Amino acid sequence: MKPQRRGARGTVGHPYSTLNLRLVLALFGLVSCGVLAVLTARADLPVAAGVLAVLALVGLVDMVVVMKRRAARRRTEPPGTHHSLFE
Structure with missing residues (x-):
């Protein structure tokens, strides 16, 4: 196991968030x-279209959940804090 890089915010017991990456994947x-x-x-494949529509709806719901969690995180952090795609 590699040691944690100096200055990293996450730890093994408390990893940093991947909300931005999850938002991109949901989109x-x-x-x-x-x-x-x-x-x-x-193409007249109604069953496949229905399954894909349900999966698209799941992606939409996941986006809403992630956006609410990001807003909650933004309220608790100091102003000017920015997160990259992978944190």
């Missing part, structure tokens, strides 16, 4: 499943 799932749902509906 990707929403867009890709939404587009594929429309394409499969046009």
